[in-house]
Amino acid sequence: MQDVYSICLMCTVRCPIKVMVDNDDVKLIEGNPHDPGIQGSICPKGAAGVCLLNDQERVKKPLIRTGPRGSGQWREASWEEALDYVAAKLREIKDKYGARGIAYTERSQLNSHISKTFMRALGSPNYFSHDSCCKGSLNTAFRSLTGYTDANVGVDIGKAKHIILFGRNYFESIELKAVKQLTNALENGTKLTYIDPRVTVTATKADKYLMIRPGTDLALSYALMNVIINEELYDKEYVRHWVLGFEELKQFVGKYTPQWAEQQTGIAAHEIISLARQASAVKPAVIFHYGYRSAHYTNEIYVRRALIMLNALMGSIEAPGGIFFKKGAGAVGKKPLNKLIGQVLPEINEVRCDGAGTAKLPTPDPAHGVVQMLPRAILEEDPYPVKGLIVWRHDPLLSIPDYENNKRAFDKLDFIVTIDIHFSETAWYSDVILPESIYLERGDSIQENAGLKPSLYLRKPAVTPRYDTKPGWEIMKGLADRLDIGQYFPYHSLDDLWHYQLQGTGLTLEDFAAKGFVSLCDEPIYWNREDGLKFKTPSGKIEFVSSLLEENGYPSFPEYESVQPPAEGYFRLMIGRNVAHTHVSTQNNPLLHELMPENLLWINTEKAGYLGIKNGQMVKVSSSRGQETIRAHVTDLIHPEAVFMVHGFGRKVKAQTRCYNKGASDTLLQENISDNIGGSPALQHVHVKVQAVG
Amino acid sequence: MSTYAIFQDESKCISCRSCQVQCKINKGLSVGPKPNQIIEVGPVNKDGRPKANFVFLSCFHCADPWCVPACPNEAMQKRDTDGVIFINQNRCAGCKSCIMACPWSAPQWDAQKGKAVKCDLCLERIDAGLKPACVTACPTSALSFGPAENVPETKRIRFARQIVASEGLH
Numbered sequence: 001m002q003d004v005y006s007i008c009l010m011c012t013v014r015c016p017i018k019v020m021v022d023n024d025d026v027k028l029i030e031g032n033p034h035d036p037g038i039q040g041s042i043c044p045k046g047a048a049g050v051c052l053l054n055d056q057e058r059v060k061k062p063l064i065r066t067g068p069r070g071s072g073q074w075r076e077a078s079w080e081e082a083l084d085y086v087a088a089k090l091r092e093i094k095d096k097y098g099a100r101g102i103a104y105t106e107r108s109q110l111n112s113h114i115s116k117t118f119m120r121a122l123g124s125p126n127y128f129s130h131d132s133c134c135k136g137s138l139n140t141a142f143r144s145l146t147g148y149t150d151a152n153v154g155v156d157i158g159k160a161k162h163i164i165l166f167g168r169n170y171f172e173s174i175e176l177k178a179v180k181q182l183t184n185a186l187e188n189g190t191k192l193t194y195i196d197p198r199v200t201v202t203a204t205k206a207d208k209y210l211m212i213r214p215g216t217d218l219a220l221s222y223a224l225m226n227v228i229i230n231e232e233l234y235d236k237e238y239v240r241h242w243v244l245g246f247e248e249l250k251q252f253v254g255k256y257t258p259q260w261a262e263q264q265t266g267i268a269a270h271e272i273i274s275l276a277r278q279a280s281a282v283k284p285a286v287i288f289h290y291g292y293r294s295a296h297y298t299n300e301i302y303v304r305r306a307l308i309m310l311n312a313l314m315g316s317i318e319a320p321g322g323i324f325f326k327k328g329a330g331a332v333g334k335k336p337l338n339k340l341i342g343q344v345l346p347e348i349n350e351v352r353c354d355g356a357g358t359a360k361l362p363t364p365d366p367a368h369g370v371v372q373m374l375p376r377a378i379l380e381e382d383p384y385p386v387k388g389l390i391v392w393r394h395d396p397l398l399s400i401p402d403y404e405n406n407k408r409a410f411d412k413l414d415f416i417v418t419i420d421i422h423f424s425e426t427a428w429y430s431d432v433i434l435p436e437s438i439y440l441e442r443g444d445s446i447q448e449n450a451g452l453k454p455s456l457y458l459r460k461p462a463v464t465p466r467y468d469t470k471p472g473w474e475i476m477k478g479l480a481d482r483l484d485i486g487q488y489f490p491y492h493s494l495d496d497l498w499h500y501q502l503q504g505t506g507l508t509l510e511d512f513a514a515k516g517f518v519s520l521c522d523e524p525i526y527w528n529r530e531d532g533l534k535f536k537t538p539s540g541k542i543e544f545v546s547s548l549l550e551e552n553g554y555p556s557f558p559e560y561e562s563v564q565p566p567a568e569g570y571f572r573l574m575i576g577r578n579v580a581h582t583h584v585s586t587q588n589n590p591l592l593h594e595l596m597p598e599n600l601l602w603i604n605t606e607k608a609g610y611l612g613i614k615n616g617q618m619v620k621v622s623s624s625r626g627q628e629t630i631r632a633h634v635t636d637l638i639h640p641e642a643v644f645m646v647h648g649f650g651r652k653v654k655a656q657t658r659c660y661n662k663g664a665s666d667t668l669l670q671e672n673i674s675d676n677i678g679g680s681p682a683l684q685h686v687h688v689k690v691q692a693v694g
Numbered sequence: 695m696s697t698y699a700i701f702q703d704e705s706k707c708i709s710c711r712s713c714q715v716q717c718k719i720n721k722g723l724s725v726g727p728k729p730n731q732i733i734e735v736g737p738v739n740k741d742g743r744p745k746a747n748f749v750f751l752s753c754f755h756c757a758d759p760w761c762v763p764a765c766p767n768e769a770m771q772k773r774d775t776d777g778v779i780f781i782n783q784n785r786c787a788g789c790k791s792c793i794m795a796c797p798w799s800a801p802q803w804d805a806q807k808g809k810a811v812k813c814d815l816c817l818e819r820i821d822a823g824l825k826p827a828c829v830t831a832c833p834t835s836a837l838s839f840g841p842a843e844n845v846p847e848t849k850r851i852r853f854a855r856q857i858v859a860s861e862g863l864h
Contacts, residue, residue: 028720030830040830047715047831171708176833183706183834201708204737204746579710591715594725637737637744 005032005516007447007459009439010045010052011582012107013175014447016516017046019440019462026050026440026463034515037177045582046176048591052438053466057588057656058422059435060467069411070429072655079470079478086432087482089415090122093388099123100350102388105130105371105396110444110459111473113339114489115392118476120345121485125352126386128369130394137678138294139365141304144546144556145312147536149365152326154451155289157181159321161282162191164275166217166307168289171201173577191282193275195220195267197574198602198644199637208275214572214642214684215297215563216265221306222560223261223269224276226253228313233280235315242533243312245545245556252557264562266639283314285321293577294680301363301678302558305546312542318527325534326450327525329505334520337448337456337501343488353377353386356679362552364679372400372672372681375409387414392472393436395424398584398648401670401681402625419472422588423655435469437461442471443494446501449517452524456507457517461494473497554677569611570687571603571643573623575666584648587659598663600633602644603690608634611692618693621664623686625671628664629693643690696755696777698815699842700829706836709734709748713828713837717752720819720827721811727802729753729813730828750837752828753800753813755779761812764795769810773817780814783807815839 004019008029016032018040029049031038052058062082067073077085093101103126104119106112112129119127131139138150146153157163158181170182186192186205194206197214212220228234229250239246258269279286288310294300308317316322329336351358354373357366364370374396378386389410397406410416410429418427419434427433436442440462447457470478477489491497498509511518527533537543545556566572580596581587601619613619615634620627621643628650638644650665671686709732717729730752737746759779762770769785770792772778781792781801786809792801793810801812816826820839824830829839 028716028827039835041833041835042712042716042831043833044710044712044715047712047719050719171710174708174710174833179708179833180835183708183836187706199737199744201746204744205708206743209744579708590725591718595711595715 001027004460004462005034005458005512006462007439007444007457008046008049009459010043010049010586012109014110014457015043015046015176016457017042018516021462024463026053031176032516035517037180039180041176041180043174043176044580044595045586045592048586048589049440051590051592052421053440053463055422055589057658058438058467059420059427059433060469062435062468063433065431069431072428074433079468082432082434083475083478083482086417086434087479089417089431090388090390090479090483093414094122097385097387098350100125100353101385102126102390103128103353103374103386104390104392105374105394106392107394108368109393110447111476113341113445114473114476117340117343117345117488118480118485120341120348121480121488122483123346123348125348125350126354126369128354128371128374130371130396130399131368132364132370132679133295133372133399133681135292135294135680136364136368136370137300137675137680138291138304139368140363140678141290141294141301141308143365144301144363144548145305145308145537145542145544146317148325150290152450153290154324154326155287156321156324156452157185157287159285160185160190160287161285161321162193162279163287163289164193164279165195165202165206165289166291167196168291169196169200169202169576171205172579173292174579191278197639197642198576200576201579210267210271211639213264213266213563214574214639218299218303218306219256219261219264219560220267220272221303221310222253222256223258223272224310225249225306225313226256227258227273227276228280228310229253231277233276234313235283238284238315238529239313242317242535242541244537244539244541244543249309249544249557256560264560279314284316284319286314286316287311287322288314290323294678296682296684298673298675298682298685299558299561300675300680300682304678309544312544315529317542318529318533320526324452324526326454327452328448328450328454329520331525332454332521335505337446337505338503339501340488345488351383353383355383361676361679363548363554363677370674370679371396372674375400375402375406375672378409378412389413389416390419391416391426391430392419392476395426395584397425397429398665398667400672401667401683402672403665403668404626405672419475421469422585423653424584425651425653428653428655434475435467436472436475437465437469441465441469443498444471445473446498452526453522454520455517456512456520458498458509458512549677565641566687569691570689571607572641572684573621573666573669573686573688574642574644574684575647576644578646581646581648587648587651587662588656590658593658596646597658598631599646599649601630601664601690602633602635602638604638604640605634605636607640608632611690613690613692620691620693621669621688622691623669623671623688625686626668628668630664643688696779696815697842698755698776698778698820698839700750700752700815700826701838702750703836703838704748706834707732707748707750708834708836709746710833712831712833713750716827716831717813720816723804723811724806726806727804727811729800729802729811751798753779754798755815760795760797761792761801764791766791770801778815778817779812780817781810781812783809786810
């Protein structure tokens with residue numbers, strides 16, 4: 001038995017793993033025992049990576065479509081033929097519509113510097129990551145306040161004395177290190193307050209659970225600020241030193257009293273006052289968690305801003321037990337890894353097709369794009385025709401709201417190529433599928449893990465590929481060579497790529513051999529709160545009154561708009577995660593399918609009784625966009641105005657036999673409506689009608 | 695009882711079921727058999743707070759096991775040195791007698807191999823000085839493994855309380 005230290009990819013948390021290999025087969029995967037935050041532990045998805053490796057239902061060879069799109073009629077091709085074919089199609093589009101006629105989308109990953117370079121070299125501005133559909137508004141919220149994106153920020157759970165989670169369901173959307181820290185913190189007396197319209201596993205571990213009316217988080221935050229400011233519970237020194245616009249906030253929240261918020265949120269005024277006082281009592285070691293997936297409502301950026309502002313009032317930004325800025329290699333005087341995107345590349349003067357970075361969408365991050373705008377851009381050919389789509393490790397058909405509309409947009413494309421490990425909905429609807437080796441069969445670019453203690457991690461192949469697949473970075477290089485931009489990809493092998501990244505850092509691959517990672521320092525790095533907080537806003541402060549927003553004509557503090565309850569027989573559709581599955585990517589894994597074979601529709605007991613719906617019964621759920629059937633889970637543990645389902649089910653691809661047609665698709669029911677200031681789609685905007693079947 | 699025990703600190707369990715999946719992987723099992731399993735009870739309202747019980751169940755490794763004498767082929771065995779009850783897979787004829795005999799359904803049916811399978815505390819691992827696969831996997835350290843006499847008193851008290859509490863749920 002041989003141990004290979006690597007990085008998991010059953011979700012995007014990228015926990016360090018130890019892969020136990022015997023005779024080129026993986027026997028077991030454990031967490032990397034050398035990482036003190038992991039200690040050998042593994043989540044169910046990480047453990048089930050072994051089933052993914054040996055899954056007969058993966059894409060096994062390059063496939064070229066022979067029948068209509070989505071028919072599942074393919075012919076197998078050699079890599080040479082498939083890459084030639086894809087390059088020829090992309091060249092055709094480039095010749096006819098210009099390079100901007102080609103868009104690219106991916107889930108951000110270790111190789112993103114390669115795909116970004118590919119698009120720059122090709123001459124197209126239309127690089128998209130999935131980020132907007134997850135945390136686009138959080139990104140903009142952080143930039144508007146601190147100048148940094150959410151990716152530059154972390155939470156110091158271990159040292160916090162009170163953690164307040166607005167629907168941040170840590171124990172089900174599992175991250176090993178955070179879960180371990182939180183469990184230990186709770187055992188050591190850290191208080192946990194959990195706020196959600198639904199009782200999750202995280203709610204069952206909380207000292208206080210508050211059931212909030214769906215969509216009213218901003219009202220609660222305004223009232224918390226009201227109490228904290230009125231009772232002078234905030235960190236005055238910190239606010240005076242580091243906050244711009246406190247007086248304006250004070251004026252603004254004056255009318256948003258706890259009594260007012262009780263009417264909006266359904267949370268008693270005395271609970272709101274009590275929470276404000278309890279949190280303030282332990283400041284600055286308090287975290288008002290700003291959220292992770294932050295794509296719920298059209299006011300999303302303001303929900304996220306308010307949460308970050310609450311931390312600023314607590315003085316908890318860059319405090320032990322609060323929120324911290326992640327430090328990279330540069331912070332310890334070391335040279336960061338080289339990235340391909342750091343080369344001198346052609347400038348692109350075209351505007352993005354989604355409008356990010358233009359007057360249309362001035363504030364969302366153009367570095368990621370606003371991917372849910374892509375269907376509209378394709379359908380309306382506005383500002384110009386987009387006719388080709390390259391997809392890598394992303395399933396836009398199933399991740400962008402309004403499934404049928406996404407399909408209509410894809411129908412207008414001349415060419416779709418997908419690089420993926422399995423038959424995603426997008427892959428199935430593509431013209432060519434280029435099968436990628438899974439994370440156990442391939443290495444990837446080295447991971448730069450910024451944090452309080454920066455480090456570098458290595459994903460390396462544990463076994464040889466089971467099928468005729470290739471690593472994505474090799475596929476991209478193959479395409480680049482054929483499109484005459486190969487000079488920007490100066491590698492031929494994984495070793496070449498790693499050496500390119502490590503050049504000049506003083507590190508070699510040998511440094512990773514013993515543990516699979518390299519720590520760049522021993523002690524956590526905090527900036528000095530007296531004079532050393534390096535905010536990247538124009539004022540150098542935390543901008544409650546935001547230059548980013550105000551300069552683009554948006555208010556820093558919008559008046560609260562009351563949330564109307566859904567009409568009779570209708571519910572707000574909430575979505576979320578379960579520990580067994582990652583987004584849309586694990587539903588067909590045999591052992592994870594066994595843990596959770598279908599999603600259920602959570603519906604409040606009283607409402608279900610009124611509609612004649614019994615627990616376990618099939619129900620029809622319909623919205624303005626479509627309808628689905630799903631099994632009802634009748635429970636007191638959800639707010640009466642909402643129904644809930646786990647994201648990612650109701651799959652339409654027959655080749656994924658285990659998850660095919662199981663449960664309901666949230667994507668099919670959602671309307672493609674966005675928070676245009678923040679950039680996230682409002683995934684919980686839609687109201688659905690629920691009826692008993694039969 | 696075996697000289698070892700797996701203890702579950704239920705307050706730390708988040709019902710992620712890593713234990714269940716990792717056990718199956720380690721034993722080469724596919725869909726179906728579950729040598730260990732988390733049973734979810736609740737959540738119920740306790741003093742205004744939603745509380746759930748997540749109960750880890752595998753094999754108790756009984757002092758006087760019913761499965762061992764039930765096996766006609768001497769496949770089900772009790773190890774002399776430490777009382778761990780295990781199945782010699784080469785001898786298992788697939789008659790399912792052990793499954794019928796055990797009051798807690800500890801032995802499971804592996805339809806792929808046509809044999810019974812059960813928790814053996816990962817004998818090969820513990821003999822190599824490691825912990826059982828489920829214990830190492832546990833993300834919150836809710837599971838721990840060691841000599842049975844090391845059961846911390848607090849955990850026994852907590853367990854007793856849980857039995858009483860769960861009786862109230864029926």
